[in-house]
Amino acid sequence: MCIFNVRANLPTTVKSLKELISNIKNNIPLSLKAEDYLFSISKEKTISKGDVLIHQGQTVKKTFFVTDGCLRSFCTDNNDKEHTLQFAIKNWWISDFIAIYNNELATLTVESITKSKVIEFNVKELDEIYSQFPEFESFQRKNLERHVVSLHKRILNQLQLTAPERYDLFIEQYRDIEQFTPNYNIASYLGITQQSLSRIRVEKAKK
Amino acid sequence: MCIFNVRANLPTTVKSLKELISNIKNNIPLSLKAEDYLFSISKEKTISKGDVLIHQGQTVKKTFFVTDGCLRSFCTDNNDKEHTLQFAIKNWWISDFIAIYNNELATLTVESITKSKVIEFNVKELDEIYSQFPEFESFQRKNLERHVVSLHKRILNQLQLTAPERYDLFIEQYRDIEQFTPNYNIASYLGITQQSLSRIRVEKAKK
DNA sequence: AGGAAAAATAACCCTATGGTAAGAACGCTA
DNA sequence: TAGCGTTCTTACCATAGGGTTATTTTTCCT
Numbered sequence: 001m002c003i004f005n006v007r008a009n010l011p012t013t014v015k016s017l018k019e020l021i022s023n024i025k026n027n028i029p030l031s032l033k034a035e036d037y038l039f040s041i042s043k044e045k046t047i048s049k050g051d052v053l054i055h056q057g058q059t060v061k062k063t064f065f066v067t068d069g070c071l072r073s074f075c076t077d078n079n080d081k082e083h084t085l086q087f088a089i090k091n092w093w094i095s096d097f098i099a100i101y102n103n104e105l106a107t108l109t110v111e112s113i114t115k116s117k118v119i120e121f122n123v124k125e126l127d128e129i130y131s132q133f134p135e136f137e138s139f140q141r142k143n144l145e146r147h148v149v150s151l152h153k154r155i156l157n158q159l160q161l162t163a164p165e166r167y168d169l170f171i172e173q174y175r176d177i178e179q180f181t182p183n184y185n186i187a188s189y190l191g192i193t194q195q196s197l198s199r200i201r202v203e204k205a206k207k
Numbered sequence: 208m209c210i211f212n213v214r215a216n217l218p219t220t221v222k223s224l225k226e227l228i229s230n231i232k233n234n235i236p237l238s239l240k241a242e243d244y245l246f247s248i249s250k251e252k253t254i255s256k257g258d259v260l261i262h263q264g265q266t267v268k269k270t271f272f273v274t275d276g277c278l279r280s281f282c283t284d285n286n287d288k289e290h291t292l293q294f295a296i297k298n299w300w301i302s303d304f305i306a307i308y309n310n311e312l313a314t315l316t317v318e319s320i321t322k323s324k325v326i327e328f329n330v331k332e333l334d335e336i337y338s339q340f341p342e343f344e345s346f347q348r349k350n351l352e353r354h355v356v357s358l359h360k361r362i363l364n365q366l367q368l369t370a371p372e373r374y375d376l377f378i379e380q381y382r383d384i385e386q387f388t389p390n391y392n393i394a395s396y397l398g399i400t401q402q403s404l405s406r407i408r409v410e411k412a413k414k
Numbered sequence: 415a416g417g418a419a420a421a422a423t424a425a426c427c428c429t430a431t432g433g434t435a436a437g438a439a440c441g442c443t444a
Numbered sequence: 445t446a447g448c449g450t451t452c453t454t455a456c457c458a459t460a461g462g463g464t465t466a467t468t469t470t471t472c473c474t
Contacts (some may be wrong), residue, residue, distance in 0.1 A: 075363050083366035085359060098359050101352045107363075130345060137344035138337060144351035145308045151358040152292060152305050156282055156314075158365055159290035159398045163461075182421060191366045196461055198423050370431075389451060403431055405453050 016067035016117055017042065023091060027139050034133040041125040047112045054096050054110035062120050063095035064088075069116025070180035073108045074188065084189040087113075087177045095123075113181050163192045164200045223274035223324060224249065230298060234346050241340040248332040254319045261303050261317035269327050270302035271295075276323025277387035280315045281395065291396035294320075294384045302330075320388050370399045371407045 017039075024030060044067075047053065054060055056076060064071070066088045073094055074084045085108060088094035096108040100123055129136050157166060167190060171178060178186065183201070184194035192200075224246075231237060254260065254276075261267055263283060271278070273295045280301055281291045292315060295301035303315040307330055336343050364373055374397060378385060385393065390408075391401035399407075 075367065077367045081367070083363060085363055085366075097352075098356050101356045130348070134341065134344070137341070137348055141337070141344055141348045141351060144348060144355060145304075148351060148354055148358065149305050149308045151355065151362065155358065155361060155365070156290060156292060158362070159292075159395075160282065160284045160288070184421075188366075192460095193462060194422075195424085195463085199461085202423075391451075400432060401452080402433085402454085406431085409453080 016044065017119060019067050019091060020065055020119060024139065027142070028135050030135075031133065034129070034135070037129065037132060041121055043120045045118050045120050047116050047118060049112060049114050051112045052109060053112065053118070054106050054108065056106050056109045058106050060096045060099040060106050061123055063093060063100065063123055063126060064110070064118040064120055066090055066092050066094060067117045067119060069112060069114040070177060071110060071112045071116060071118070072181070072185060072189075073110045075108050082188050083191075084185055087174065087181065087185075087189065089177055089180070113185065158191060163190060163196060164203065166190045167197065167200050167204075223251065224326060226274050226298060227272055227326060231346065234349070235342050237342075238340065241336070241342070244336065244339060248328055250327045252325050252327050254323050254325060256319060256321050258319045259316060260319065260325070261313050261315065263313050263316045265313050267303045267306040267313050268330055270300060270307065270330055270333060271317070271325040271327055273297055273299050273301060274324045274326060276319060276321040277384060278317060278319045278323060278325070279388070279392060279396075280317045282315050289395050290398075291392055294381065294388065294392075294396065296384055296387070320392065365398060370397060370403060371410065373397045374404065374407055374411075 020038075020042075021030070021035070047069075053062065053064060053071070054073075067090060069089070071088045071094050072084050073086045073088075073096060074082045076082050086094060094110055096106045096110065098104070098108065099106045130140070157169060161169065167186075170186060170190060183197050187194045187197040190197070227245075227249075228237075228242070251274075260269065260271060260278070261280070274297060276296070278295045278301050279291050280293045280295075280303065281289045283289050293301060301317055303313045303317065305311070305315065306313045337347070364376060368376065374393075377393060377397060390404055394401045394404040397404070
């Protein structure tokens with residue numbers, strides 16, 4: 001959902017930033033200066049399974065571009081039940097965008113489901129990029145348009161599909177996420193319990 | 208979710224375009240040329256209750272800014288059940304953004320719930336505005352950011368709240384929409400049947 | 415390989431919501 | 445103000461999915 005990049009000659013430690021560069025260059029031409037800036041504000045991190053990058057209730061200062069592994073964002077309700085808003089794998093962005101765009105404290109938790117690699121950005125520094133390098137405006141607008149479409153679709157699916165249908169669709173669309181994440185996380189994304197998902201899987205296997 | 212405006216001296220027939228202008232000027236400075244362009248591509252329309260502005264299955268060429276009344280967008284499933292994605296009142300945009308951004312045929316229907324007034328824009332002409340007047344990029348990016356936040360929140364609400372809780376929230380947040388729309392449309396927005404909503408209302412009244 | 419921890423399944427009963435159908439209330443319009 | 449269509453409510457039973465707890469299977473660790 002966000003953006004970015006670095007110079008052509010990368011130190012070995014930031015090799016995976018190349019993903020990000022090519023990702024961006026597919027969409028807009030990047031000046032060397034813009035690459036420099038991106039490089040200067042990014043920090044590559046390796047994180048372990050279970051690590052929490054954003055804590056509910058705290059200020060959100062970072063946003064993450066995933067280069068390896070799988071993360072998720074979720075909220076926790078009054079009964080300590082978790083509800084997954086988003087999964088993120090390679091080339092996806094993840095953070096608490098509600099908090100960032102509303103300038104509020106985090107309502108979400110962002111945690112790593114597997115050992116992962118991410119590129120970390122400071123939200124404020126990242127936001128600077130638009131004034132310094134206006135070519136990012138259009139790039140990001142289009143990203144957001146695509147994101148809006150996927151959210152519209154998710155809402156419609158939630159309204160009109162049964163739980164088994166939603167599960168089938170999830171498997172179909174996110175096979176590369178399914179392999180990383182336990183079923184109870186998928187259930188919390190689909191809006192059902194782990195037990196219901198188990199039942200659904202059993203029914204599905206019978207056919 | 209989109210953008211717009213017109214010149215300072217308006218013909219009387221486009222007086223309501225002023226809403227749009229002030230809406231935009233609150234956010235970005237508008238050149239006269241940009242105002243001219245907006246004026247040239249906009250068309251004010253009065254529509255009756257029940258009129259359909261976008262038909263499922265057809266090409267989506269228009270997007271609408273509402274200046275009076277209330278409209279909704281919905282999809283229709285295999286059993287002819289309708290599921291409301293969005294309501295739009297004064298100062299909101301409405302169209303089938305899934306179709307527009309994906310360049311597909313309409314999956315949604317946009318219909319007017321009341322007698323309404325809208326300003327109609329051709330999607331292609333509207334899209335031109337970004338290349339001709341780059342100041343709109345940032346404006347629209349921020350609109351989309353806000354829209355993403357509201358969609359994230361809706362998804363989380365759908366996952367974690369009960370039907371009565373969602374209804375309470377709807378009443379609280381959209382009192383100005385509730386007055387226009389029949390309960391079965393609200394039900395289809397909340398993801399429940401008209402009958403369930405009726406039950407919920409009865410329970411609520413008892414307290 | 416062996417044991418602990420995590421994840422998935424199963425079985426129980428319970429509750430919220432759905433489907434159908436009927437009737438009541440409301441609101442136009444003649 | 446009568447009458448008709450629309451919207452809302454009620455009541456019935458049906459069902460999907462939830463809550464709890466136990467058991468099995470898988471994964472992970474050393």
